[in-house]
Amino acid sequence: MSSPIAGVLQLIALIAALALAYRPLGDYMARVYSSEKHYTPEKWIYKVIGANPAAEMRWPAYLRGVLAFSAVSVLFLYLMQRVQGSLPGSLGFSSIDPDQAFNTAASFVANTNWQSYYGEQAMGHVVQTGGLAVQNFLSAAVGMAVAVALVRGFARSRTGELGNFWADLVRGTVRILVPVSVIGAIVLVACGAIQNFSGIHQVGQFMGGTQEWNGGAVASQEAIKELGTNGGGYFNANSAHPFENPNPLSNLFEIFLILLIPFALTRTFGRMVGSLKQGYAILGAMAVIWIGFVALMMWTEFAHRGPAFEIAGGAMEGKETRFGIAGSSLFAVSTTLTSTGAVNSFHSSYTGFGGGITMLGMQLGEIAPGGVGSGLYGMLIMAIIAVFIAGLMVGRTPEYLGKKIGTRQIKLAACYILVTPALVLGFTAVAMALPTPGDSMTNTGAHGFSEILYAYTSGANNNGSAFAGLNADTQWFNTTIGIAMLLGRFLPMVFVLALAGSLAEQKPVPETAGTLRTDKPLYAGLLVGTILIITGLTYFPALALGPLAEGLAS
DSSP, X not given: OOHHHHHHHHHHHHHHHHHHHHHHHHHHHHHHHHOOOOOHHHHHHHHHXXXXXXXXXXXXXXXXXXXXXXXXXXXXXXXXXXXXXXXXXXXXXXXXXXXXXXXXXXXXXXXXOOOOSOHHHHOOHIIIIIIIIHHHHHHHHHHHHHHHHHHHXXXXXXXXXXXXXXXXXXXXXXXXXXXXXXXXXXXXXHHTOOOOOOOEEEEEEETTEEEEEEOOSHHHHHHHHHHTTOOOOXXXXXXXXXXXXXXXXXXXXXXXXXXXXXXHHHHHHHHHHTOHHHHHHHHHHHHHHHHHHHHHHHHHHHOOOSHHHHHHTSOOTTBOTTTHHXXXXXXXXXXXXXXXXXXXXXXXXXXXXXXXXXXXXXXXXXXXXXXTTHHHHHHHHHHHHHHHHHHHHHTOOOEETTEEOOHHHHHHHHHHHHHHHHXXXXXXXXXXXXXXXXXXXXXXXXHHHHHHHHHHHHHHTTOOOOOSSBOOOSHHHHHHHHHHHHHHHHHHHHHHHHXXXXXXXXXXXXXXXXXXXXXXXXXXXXXXXXXXXXHHHHHHHHHHHTHHHHHHHO
């Protein structure tokens, strides 16, 4: 069987699995966030943190909860790394340097999971499980909470109340992320992923020297790493490491976990706003972009150019032979179109156009289907922009889900879509202009520029994957990428929650014959076109200097 055919079969199997899970999981999450019942363990948590889960919050209070919780999380994780050398289970590793500790704390709290260190050579069991893995759950739950708050803004009227952040945070963690992660970890262990707390041990003699590995609670961290679209690996090789991703079956299962919640949230959205067709329209736009990117990536990487490619069956450089081009391409597209950032191959070794596809996936805003929570609210922002453009074309006041999209709403949406491009392009320009950051590039020319552009694209869009050629463990990159991650995560949330509050205060507008039907394929097509045009106009000059120039030259 040829590799392209194997790739198509993997894609079909993945789509079938996602389709089977779509309805039950989407409906379940809608019930979780709409329920007024609090389970006993949740009540214990509320009592410990001093929160009243029944108290409704307006958007400023909801935002304060998000920011306060995240700030405490950054501080806690930073301090845990700084005192690692004194903690039990540190495996003899010393405390993390201040700049790297800040970068890692910002990274995991912002759901980015960018890593400028070797996991197996820097982090002990306590930091890995008690710090990083815990934030994998909590940062994902924060994103889901913000998405649900925006959905409530569309669903509610004549009130500014968006629910309770603490209740949404706890429910998302306890009722959704934890149980699914337990099942996922069991499946990964059955596939061969390790799960232990062993120390460092020698595994053999290699080329006159020894090789040592440490164990860890890898399967449990791997499950939430993918399910929560986090992406931080226990080992430096991430999901290319056989301890994390042993075989093609585990590889396909990890891709399934990455896409599971972001796609299912569209049904949750449809259920909560009272129109499943609206959810299907958003799902359709996401699916068209995702499938299109997968097809484009496979075509690019399977293209035979020269004897080496013909012998290997395609561009095999940087790819695991266990997964091949198909499994690697499917993983690369899924991880960069979401905010996961996990990798099972090295994107720097892809063809020029292939590396550009991974970058473009992040630059779309990671909305197809996007990160857990962030993908849905990012897509809804783009839906508002698309409605506004349609309204301009026909001379009508734009409406979406019965809410008028006026000056305030479009200003907030515009601010949202401008934040990450400003961070990406601004930091990239400064890094290229200064003399020192360029020393971290492994390559020169277009590929070297792509290394830096990819790093800031990944950080500001909260993806976390790397082009694998940049030495990012410097004070400059640790600090600036850390700042980009925090601003790229929490500034957009400010605009999302402010938009949710303004929508919730409106009274619904009755549908008329002139109302744009946003539950039809025509609108889904308009939405896809809007996304591609906005992204293209924003990033094309930078892409032309990097991956496009490299691809055309090869």
